[in-house]
Amino acid sequence: MSAKSFIAQFLKKGNKVGAVAPSSRFLAAKMLKQIPFDRCETIVEFGPGTGAFTGYIQKKMQPNARLIIIELNEIFCRDLIQKFTRPNTEIIQGSATDLSNILSERGIQNADCIISSLPLAIFDETLRENILTAAHQCLSTGGHFVQFQYSLQSKKAIQRHFNHMNLAFTPLNIPPAFVYSCKK
Numbered sequence: 001m002s003a004k005s006f007i008a009q010f011l012k013k014g015n016k017v018g019a020v021a022p023s024s025r026f027l028a029a030k031m032l033k034q035i036p037f038d039r040c041e042t043i044v045e046f047g048p049g050t051g052a053f054t055g056y057i058q059k060k061m062q063p064n065a066r067l068i069i070i071e072l073n074e075i076f077c078r079d080l081i082q083k084f085t086r087p088n089t090e091i092i093q094g095s096a097t098d099l100s101n102i103l104s105e106r107g108i109q110n111a112d113c114i115i116s117s118l119p120l121a122i123f124d125e126t127l128r129e130n131i132l133t134a135a136h137q138c139l140s141t142g143g144h145f146v147q148f149q150y151s152l153q154s155k156k157a158i159q160r161h162f163n164h165m166n167l168a169f170t171p172l173n174i175p176p177a178f179v180y181s182c183k184k
């Protein structure tokens with residue numbers, strides 16, 4: 001799916017998509033840098049959009065690990081299903097708030113890491129809290145939650161859920177982005 005289609009979805013559903021263009025490979029590298037993929041059995045991606053991080057996750061994950069992808073947008077989902085066809089990758093059209101049900105329906109107790117691109121800063125407080133609560137509850141102890149944002153607006157909200165947090169920044173993205181790497 002092209003950057004053009006991403007812009008089209010932004011124009012249609014801007015307040016949910018939260019970005020005008022897919023993330024850069026530099027942001028992808030920063031997002032995935034601190035995740036111990038050799039110890040992750042279940043990996044969750046929230047809001048992959050056109051899959052700017054998904055291919056890199058697939059390259060880094062262990063062959064016996066499982067990638068569960070949750071994307072709200074129907075058009076993005078349809079294209080992701082065609083693009084990422086590995087048997088260890090499942091694309092679900094739904095909301096990140098339903099993570100607990102999505103995992104338990106599949107007999108999975110916890111996620112070992114959650115990679116999130118959700119535009120928390122433009123969500124209302126209830127949705128943001130529900131997503132962060134679901135992420136924290138569903139992570140295994142010692143599990144990683146990585147989230148990027150274009151501002152520091154959601155820093156306090158993320159810190160309320162995760163005590164251990166590292167903050168990184170990359171100017172090599174449009175727009176430049178902050179990466180929150182948290183551990184449960």
Ligand SMILES: C[S@@+](CC[C@H](N)C(=O)[O-])C[C@H]1O[C@@H](n2cnc3c(N)ncnc32)[C@H](O)[C@@H]1O
Pocket residue numbers: 016017018019021022023046047048049050051052053070071072073076094095096097117118119
């Ligand atoms: C900022 S875009 C990021 C896309 C891509 N990961 C990237 O970095 O280029 C955010 C994505 O989150 C999706 N999204 C928004 N709310 C969601 C929710 N509650 N659950 C799952 N996905 C959601 C949007 O449809 C959009 O694809």
